[in-house]
Each structure stands twice: as C-alpha cells, then as structure tokens.
Amino acid sequence: MxxxxxxxxxxxxxxxxxxxxxxxxxxxxxxxxxxxxxxxHQVVWEVITPEVQSKxxxxxxxxxxxxxxxxxxxxxxxxxxxxxxxxxxxLMRQQDMAGLSVDELPIFGPSPLGRTLNQTFVRSRAEAxxxxxxxxxxxxxxxxxxxxxxTHVLDSASLAEKIKQVPIPIVxxxxxxxxxxxxxxxxxxxxxxxxKAAKLMFSMASSVDEWPQLGEHLTESRFVVKKQAKLFxxxxxxxxxxxxxxxxxLPVKRELQLT
Amino acid sequence: xxxxxxxxxxxxSTRRRGMLLGVVLDLSGSMYESISNETGGHLxxxxxxxxxxxxxMEDVQLFLKEHAAQERMPLRLFIHGFGFWCEERATxxxxxxxxxxxxxxxxxxxxxxxxxxxxxxxxxxxxxxxVLEERKITGDAKEELRVFVERELKEQAIHxxxxxxxxxxxxxxxxxxQRLSATDSRLxxxxxxxxxxKRILFPLAVGLLWLLRGPALALAYxxxxxxxxxxxxxxxLRDNAHTYAAQQAEKVVAVTKQALDAHHxxxxxxxxxxxxxxxxxxxxxMLRLYNAKSTTLQRKRAFDRKASGKLISxxxxxxxxx
Numbered sequence: 001m002x003x004x005x006x007x008x009x010x011x012x013x014x015x016x017x018x019x020x021x022x023x024x025x026x027x028x029x030x031x032x033x034x035x036x037x038x039x040x041h042q043v044v045w046e047v048i049t050p051e052v053q054s055k056x057x058x059x060x061x062x063x064x065x066x067x068x069x070x071x072x073x074x075x076x077x078x079x080x081x082x083x084x085x086x087x088x089x090x091l092m093r094q095q096d097m098a099g100l101s102v103d104e105l106p107i108f109g110p111s112p113l114g115r116t117l118n119q120t121f122v123r124s125r126a127e128a129x130x131x132x133x134x135x136x137x138x139x140x141x142x143x144x145x146x147x148x149x150x151t152h153v154l155d156s157a158s159l160a161e162k163i164k165q166v167p168i169p170i171v172x173x174x175x176x177x178x179x180x181x182x183x184x185x186x187x188x189x190x191x192x193x194x195x196k197a198a199k200l201m202f203s204m205a206s207s208v209d210e211w212p213q214l215g216e217h218l219t220e221s222r223f224v225v226k227k228q229a230k231l232f233x234x235x236x237x238x239x240x241x242x243x244x245x246x247x248x249x250l251p252v253k254r255e256l257q258l259t
Numbered sequence: 260x261x262x263x264x265x266x267x268x269x270x271x272s273t274r275r276r277g278m279l280l281g282v283v284l285d286l287s288g289s290m291y292e293s294i295s296n297e298t299g300g301h302l303x304x305x306x307x308x309x310x311x312x313x314x315x316m317e318d319v320q321l322f323l324k325e326h327a328a329q330e331r332m333p334l335r336l337f338i339h340g341f342g343f344w345c346e347e348r349a350t351x352x353x354x355x356x357x358x359x360x361x362x363x364x365x366x367x368x369x370x371x372x373x374x375x376x377x378x379x380x381x382x383x384x385x386x387x388x389x390v391l392e393e394r395k396i397t398g399d400a401k402e403e404l405r406v407f408v409e410r411e412l413k414e415q416a417i418h419x420x421x422x423x424x425x426x427x428x429x430x431x432x433x434x435x436x437q438r439l440s441a442t443d444s445r446l447x448x449x450x451x452x453x454x455x456x457k458r459i460l461f462p463l464a465v466g467l468l469w470l471l472r473g474p475a476l477a478l479a480y481x482x483x484x485x486x487x488x489x490x491x492x493x494x495x496l497r498d499n500a501h502t503y504a505a506q507q508a509e510k511v512v513a514v515t516k517q518a519l520d521a522h523h524x525x526x527x528x529x530x531x532x533x534x535x536x537x538x539x540x541x542x543x544x545m546l547r548l549y550n551a552k553s554t555t556l557q558r559k560r561a562f563d564r565k566a567s568g569k570l571i572s573x574x575x576x577x578x579x580x581x
Contacts, residue, residue, distance in 0.1 A: 027411050031407065040511055042396040049391050053384075071546050072361060076357065082337040084333065086323050088319075102306055109286075110287060116339050116341040119339060120283050140282075141283070144283065144285035149287070175308070245311065245312070
C-alpha cells in the first residue's frame with residue numbers, strides 16, 4: 001500500500017514544502033505524512049475490497065471444481081480403460097462437461113511427451129496381447145504441439161524410431177496456431193523453415209508406406225498424400241483435426257461400406 | 260505370447276481388420292494458446308480439440324446407429340493425456356493420466372464431492388468478507404486529513420503572522436534606518452560645530468547620507484511591501500484554510516485513484532494470483548477433510564483465517580507495488 005500512498009504524499013509535499021518555506025511556517029510534517037498515507041491507504045482499500053470480493057465469488061467455484069478434478073485424476077491413477085467405439089460413444093454421451101470452463105480443468109501442466117509416448121508404447125504392446133484385442137493393429141496417434149519438457153530424460157524422436165521398428169505406426173498431429181505448410185498435403189520431407197517443434201513431430205511420424213490403408217483413406221478424403229509421405233498433419237484449424245480423426249476412424253466406416 | 264507374436268509384421272498388419280489405437284494427447288500449458296475454429300473466433304487449442312472431438316463423436320454416434328454391432332470393424336482405443344496438474348510438486352507420473360479412466364469415474368466421483376461445493380463457496384465468501392471487514396480502515400481518513408490540514412494551516416498561519424510582525428529583516432531595516440538617522444544628526448552637529456569646513460563637508464555628508472539611507476529606505480519599503488503581501492497571504496491562508504485543506508485531501512484521493520487506475524490490470528492479476536494460490540490450498544484442505552468425513556463445523560474451523568488475512572494484506576501491498 002505504501003508506494004501508492006507515498007506517491008500521493010510525494011506529489012503534494014514538494015509544493016507544500018516550498019510554500020511553507022516562503023511563508024516561514026513549519027507544519028508537523030510527520031503527522032501530515034501519516035494522515036496522507038492513511039487517506040491513500042483507505043482509498044486503495046476501498047478500490048481493492050470490492051475487487052477481492054467479486055474475485056472470490058468468481059474464483060471459488062472454479063478453484064474448487066479444479067481441485068475436485070485434480071483429486072479425481074489422482075484417485076484414478078493406475079486405472080486403465082480401453083474402450084471400443086460404441087463404449088466410447090456411450091461414455092461421451094453420458095458426460096455433461098458443458099458447465100466446465102477451461103480454467104477449471106486440471107490441465108496445462110508440464111509436457112512429458114517422451115515418457116507418455118513410452119508409456120503408451122508399453123501399454124499398446126501389453127494390450128495387443130489381450131484376447132479382446134487379438135487381431136487388432138496397434139497404432140499410436142500423437143496430438144501435440146511438439147514442445148516436450150522431458151527431452152533431457154527421454155528423447156521422443158529416438159523412442160519413436162524404436163516404436164516404428166516394432167512396427168507400430170505413429171501418426172502425428174502437430175497442433176499449431178500458424179500455417180507451417182499446406183494443411184491438406186502430407187509431405188515426404190519437412191520444410192526448411194519449419195519450427196523445431198514441427199520438425200520433431202514430423203520426424204516421429206511413420207511413413208504412409210507403413211500404413212498404406214490410412215494413406216488410401218486420407219487420399220479419399222480431402223488430403224493429398226504424396227509418395228512416401230509421412231503421417232504428419234498440421235492442425236491449425238479444428239476442421240483439419242476433425243477431418244484427420246475421421247479419416248483415421250474412416251477405415252471402420254469404409255470397410256464396412258465396402259462389405 | 261512371445262515377443263515375436265506381439266510384434267506384428269507389416270504384412271500381418273495389412274491383413275488385420277480393426278485397430279488398437281493409443282492416443283497421446285497433449286494437455287500441457289502450451290496448449291492454452293489459441294487455434295482457429297469453424298466459428299471464426301479463437302479458442303484455446305484444448306477447446307478447439309474438444310470441439311473437433313465432439314463433432315467426431317456425433318458422427319460416430321450416427322454411424323453406430325446406422326450399423327449393427329456385428330457389421331462393424333473393431334476399434335479399441337485408450338487415451339493417455341499429459342499435462343495434468345497435481346496438488347503437490349508435479350512429477351512426470353502425476354502429469355500423465357488415462358483420460359478414459361478419468362471420464363469413466365468422473366460422474367460418480369463428482370457426485371461424491373457435489374455437496375461440498377455450495378458449502379465451501381458460501382464459507383469462503385463469508386470468511387473473506389469478515390476478514391475484509393476486520394481489516395478495514397475505520398473512520399473517514401480523508402476527512403481526518405482535511406481536518407488536520409485545516410487546523411494545521413490555521414495554527415501555522417496565525418503563528419507565522421505573529422512571527423512576521425517581528426521579522427528579522429524588517430527589524431534590521433528599522434535599526435539600520437535608526438542608526439543612519441543617528442549618524443545623520445551626529446554629522447549635522449559636527450558640521451555645525453566646524454563652520455569653516457561646512458562648505459566643503461556639507462555636500463559630502465549629504466551625499467554619504469543619501470548613499471546609506473537611500474538603499475536602506477528602498478529596502479525598508481520593499482520589505483514592507485513584501486511583508487504586507489505575505490500577511491495578506493497568511494490571512495488568506497488562515498481564512499481559506501478549510502478550502503485548501505479540502506483541496507489537499509481531494510488531491511491525495513485523486514492522485515491515489517489515478518495511480519490505481521494506471522495499474523489496474525497488474526493489480527487485478529496480482530490479486531487473482533494471490534487468491535488462486537490461497538483458494539487452491541484451501542480447496543485441497545477442504546477435500547481432505549471432506550474425505551476424512553469431517554463435519555461442516557470442523558471444516559469451517561479449519562479455514563485458515565490468518566492466511567486469508569495475510570493474503571488480503573499481501574494483495575493490497577502487491578497491488579500497490581505493481
């Protein structure tokens with residue numbers, strides 16, 4: 001509080017001191033300073049108090065909801081859920097997240113991409129052995145802006161190479177807010193001037209040759225897939241993401257339609 | 260199953276029908292940035308993805324309605340999200356979560372915590388309002404300042420008026436004039452005594468006297484004019500002490516408000532940051548107590564009033580610093 005109060009004091013004290021000197025009067029400066037600061041203090045208090053009260057009202061719900069969600073995430077640690085499309089659809093139908101704002105979500109924390117990819121890889125291999133997943137092609141879809149915070153522990157690009165050799169195809173959706181390239185074109189090589197994050201995501205993606213069916217389905221939708229293109233897609237518009245996800249899910253639809 | 264079996268070859272994979280999809284979904288801080296969307300407005304990347312996913316799920320639901328289960332090609336998926344926050348210091352493990360597992364248990368767990376929400380919200384509002392009331396600066400500080408300044412001006416003006424009537428410079432001028440008058444009379448007496456020298460000394464004496472008296476008289480005149488002006492000012496100061504004091508108090512208020520307005524954005528963000536840190540601590544504390552089956556009264560008692568008081572002072576101080 002003092003700096004603002006002192007500001008009010010300093011602004012007026014210079015003239016007062018000059019006037020006092022001219023008039024040869026000696027006011028009680030200490031008392032005057034104290035009263036001035038107290039006055040300024042009260043002004044600051046009056047302005048700030050309603051703000052604090054309104055902020056409390058606005059934040060209380062959001063912060064409690066966020067804390068509840070963080071607790072729920074912690075409580076579900078160790079649980080694993082793999083769902084079929086219809087189960088997923090049913091689960092999403094039951095969810096009512098309309099009331100939740102982005103600030104209430106317990107997210108926007110650190111970005112351990114490498115470790116998550118490793119965990120996904122390990123789980124994919126384990127899940128592939130389960131009877132209910134027999135005959136299913138394990139694949140990994142990465143949706144990220146390519147800025148991992150765990151590169152000092154685990155190199156995402158090297159890990160991706162290892163996964164691709166298994167072979168488990170990796171599809172990368174690079175989320176960005178600017179155009180790094182033509183969004184509907186899947187390329188063989190990264191652009192010279194692409195950001196580091198885009199280059200990392202590109203390097204992690206499998207070649208379309210490793211998953212030719214997906215290449216075909218992408219071609220049949222709006223995407224242009226060049227020869228030996230990588231399964232890398234820039235997402236700087238929700239429409240691209242929607243089309244891309246549907247193209248990945250499309251084989252389900254299309255094969256069915258063909259049969 | 261051997262590792263060879265677990266590692267499907269490319270040839271095998273092309274023959275496979277269906278997919279086991281592991282999704283690695285970025286939920287980290289950088290995903291808060293905006294992305295373009297169909298509405299033309301700007302959403303955060305997470306909101307954009309959520310919107311796109313919602314549309315996909317609508318299409319999926321339509322598809323599922325249209326086709327029977329036995330006709331559908333199997334697809335199973337799991338989603339690993341990374342970028343989750345935790346209460347304590349984040350580790351990579353705490354940052355990663357199974358999104359579908361979270362969603363599956365969300366409803367049940369949310370229902371469990373639901374009764375706590377209105378209780379905590381009203382408790383926080385009440386407690387903070389009480390702390391604010393307790394720490395409020397009582398009285399009218401502006402009026403106190405005005406009264407003080409007015410009284411000070413009046414007292415000091417009267418005192419100065421009294422002092423000025425016996426001002427040093429004025430006294431010096433008067434005594435100089437007196438001394439010069441005495442010298443004048445002495446010289447005149449001596450000149451009168453020595454008549455022979457009268458013709459020679461008289462012009463010199465007159466010249467000397469005027470050389471000394473002229474400036475002294477001029478200074479005395481100037482001083483009396485200045486003193487009269489000062490007296491008028493002091494009288495005006497005394498008479499208008501109320502107005503000047505009110506102006507001074509208003510000025511203090513205006514300058515403070517001006518400074519607050521200029522830094523309003525920073526102040527708001529500082530207040531918000533402090534409040535968020537405090538409420539987060541309180542929220543987790545409340546959840547722990549709630550899970551420990553505490554009573555409403557116990558939870559109310561657990562509210563950290565000391566910390567909230569400190570927070571409010573800190574908010575004010577921090578806002579002033581910004």
